[in-house]
Amino acid sequence: MLNRFPLWKYLMVVSVLLISALYALPNLYGEDPAVQITGSRGTEVQASTLDVVAENLKNNDIAYKSIAFENGSVLVRFNDTDAQISARDIINESLGKDYVVALNLAPLTPDWLTSIGAAPMKLGLDLRGGVHFLMEVDMDAAMSKLIGQQEESFRTDLREAKIRYRAIRDSGKDSVEVVLRNEEQLAEAKKVLSDAHRDMTFVESESNGQFKLIATFTEQRLQEIRNYAVEQNITIIRNRVNELGVAEPLVQRQGASRIVVELPGVQDTARAKEILGATATLEFREVDDKADLAAAASGRAPAGSEIKEDRNGRPVVLKKRIILGGASITDASSSADEYGRPQVNISLDSEGGSKMTAFSRKNIGKLMATVFTEYKDSGRRTPEGRVILSKTEEVINQATIQSALGRSFRITGIDSQAEAHNLALLLRAGALIAPISIVEERTIGPSMGQQNIDMGIQACIWGMVAVMIFTLVYYRGFGLVANLALMANLVLIIGVMSMIPGATMTLPGIAGIVLTVGMAVDANVLIFERIREELRDGRNPQQAIHQGYANAFSTIADANITTLITAIILFAVGTGAIKGFAVTLSIGILTSMFTAIVGTRCVINLVYGGKRVDKLSI
Incomplete structure (x- = not known):
């Protein structure tokens, strides 16, 4: 019988929507301004530290929502950011340098949601606020370290070759000076060292009876050393930030010797400096x-x-x-x-x-x-x-x-x-x-991040309202089904973003959601227009629905797959904001195909399937 789904398909759609709604739910609870106290340089936070913090806040008439000892640190929640900042200064002064007092945002997610792993979406620097650092690698120190290693290597090589030398020292200008006893040893040393170190040039010199061999790195080798120092530091900083639990950091190279680091959600620059420095x-x-x-x-x-x-x-x-x-x-x-x-x-x-x-x-x-x-x-x-x-x-x-x-x-x-x-x-x-x-x-303060969130939500709401009014007026009953699918699509995107550990919502990510709103309804427009064509060709309503979905599927799939490939490429080669846009666009493409093709078909089959229908509201 046309336009009838088996029970398992209805259950699948309902299950997907319920699970997505459940994991999207923590985003509605919001967050509390908080202060987190942890130990520095080996200092352990004891339960007694909690009493000291509570007493100091009470003596200074600063109200707080709650204070708790969790996972080796003290977390104090406040009603507003003014109290949070005042408390941070007071706690810093009372505890001293042995503790790190950091501004934080503590989720208000209920325990029953936390127990199933549900948590709010991770927000990027432009939405949550955080700290941005531009760091410079000390190339002089890198070269000094390398020269020291090279001096030791020269000593080992000459010792193994049984060539006696007077001194091996740093002669400046990225070179090592080897002082030898006579001209014969100078020639022997040059042959041994040049064979072992082909990335250096060796120049002989004689002055005041001293025979010297000056070893200098080639320009190509110097460039490799500089690149290695920056790239290795980038990898190590990223590992260090991940080890210390900062979510979704941005660590990337800028220019020849600089590194950009962005830590979303971290409002305390002292804490961030301790992590990175x-x-x-x-x-x-x-x-x-x-x-x-x-x-x-x-x-x-x-x-x-x-x-x-x-x-x-x-x-x-x-x-x-x-x-x-x-x-x-x-x-x-x-x-x-x-x-x-x-x-x-x-x-x-x-x-x-x-x-x-x-x-x-x-x-x-x-x-x-x-x-x-x-x-x-x-x-x-x-x-x-x-x-x-x-x-x-x-x-x-x-x-x-x-x-x-x-x-x-x-x-x-x-x-x-x-x-x-x-x-x-x-x-x-x-x-x-x-x-x-x-x-x-x-x-970047949390107030600026909140302003970006508000503007992004407004753009998303007005975009959805405009699309929903158009579909409702133009497609009537079927337009209402498309609007339901559109709202379900938004819930799916937020639910999936909340479930994926590595996904971060950014301002360009919100732009990706707004874009997928239009793309989601575009699939329904193709389906509804095909149904209209089938009705004009004399098909009965049941046949028109069946053929409309069947004929539109290949066109929708082709359009969405090519867009998905583009989004994957953007994610692979892009950085920062581009990645955030690519993530939400990719998720939005997949969820919109599910809601536009499977979701709307479920509703329409439920309303019209297996019934005698003379006219469709389309």
């Missing part, structure tokens, strides 16, 4: 056990060694040679040893594992130190406006090598479990190839 890494060094500690205390170190300080300010003499750097760390996790003391478990890549095995096998019974290095904003700038970074180094661990170490080992001597967790997190996300500084920061 934590340039931390580890180095493993051999302790110079033959050094005179009394001389070291006065600042004198033997040749080939240097003085660092441990956490208690005591001097530690270390060999300058770095056994292993943070770049070789592939994984890090925090745990406790058998006595409950915090530790960090380190895993190395194959090359790092080989180096560690070779060193430890030859130095059983000697001390190996773990040096923690961190770069921070010094608060000073160069005359050109660049941020000056201060470097902080401390020896966090000295351990006796008991046996040959492999690709996995552990470091101890850490003050707290929280600090072990933070250190593991930063190492797991990766050590930055070169320090970065923030040259521009901008905060």
Whole structure:
């Protein structure tokens, strides 16, 4: 019988609509302005911190909706943003630098929706507000680090070739200077080093009886180094932000040495700086056990060694040679040893594992130190406006090598479990190839984001009203069915966007929804016009409905598939706003095909199917 669906098709359509409506529902509840308090540099937030915060707010007559201790942090909800901002300043002052106090937006989603994984859509920077940073990679530091590695490599190559040299040092201008004893050694060294390092040019020189070999990187190699420093830092920053739970960050390159970072929903620039500016890494060094500690205390170190300080300010003499750097760390996790003391478990890549095995096998019974290095904003700038970074180094661990170490080992001597967790997190996300500084920061307030949301909603509503009036007037009863499908389509888009973990709604995304509103009704226009044609050709109403849907399907499919291909390409090659537009456009195409073809057919079949009909309201 024409125009009759089996029961399972009706149930499928109803189920899809109900599930979409259920997951779209959290978007109606809104969010509370909130302040979130977390620990910094290993400080743990205790339940007692909650009492301190509540007492301070009460003493300053700041009303709050609720305060709770959740997942190791304190979350305070407020009725308005004025109270939120005032509370942030007061809490910051009372708790001090050991805590991070960040502005936040806490969803009001009921527990019964949260229990099934329903949550509001993630909003982009232009809708929710957030922070925008323009960061610059310190290329001088990157080159200095590379030159240091090259010097060590030259020493190893010449030592293996049994060529004695006087000195190997940085000669400036991205080059390394090797000082040799005579002309014969100069020729031998040039042959050994040029064969091993084909990405460098070697120039001989003689001055005042000194035979020098100047090794300089080729321009192509220098460009590769700069590109590598920026691209690796982009990858590491993205990993670090993801590790720390900032939703849908935008991290992309701008120009030769700059990186743009946008963090939606983060209103506290100090918190964002802590996330991004934590340039931390580890180095493993051999302790110079033959050094005179009394001389070291006065600042004198033997040749080939240097003085660092441990956490208690005591001097530690270390060999300058770095056994292993943070770049070789592939994984890090925090745990406790058998006595409950915090530790960090380190895993190395194959090359790092080989180096560690070779060193430890030859130095059983000697001390190996773990040096923690961190770069921070010094608060000073160069005359050109660049941020000056201060470097902080401390020896966090000295351990006796008991046996040959492999690709996995552990470091101890850490003050707290929280600090072990933070250190593991930063190492797991990766050590930055070169320090970065923030040259521009901008905060987009939630009020501006709300204005964009209001304008986008208005555009969507007026677009839908205009389309719905047209279809209702022009197609009458069938137009009413198309309007129902249009509203169902909007619910489906919001539901799907809320369900997909990686989907973010942006202002261009709202434009994509408005566009799909027109495209959705376009499919129904094609179907209804085909039905009219069939009626004019003398078909009865039941045949006209059947043939109208059947004949229009191929045209609708062709048009939507070509648009979907374009949207996929936009998503693949685009960034930021273009991706947001492509996501909603792709989802809108799929949902509009479902509602226009399957959804409207269900309603029309329910109304007209299997009945004796003389006339259609179309």
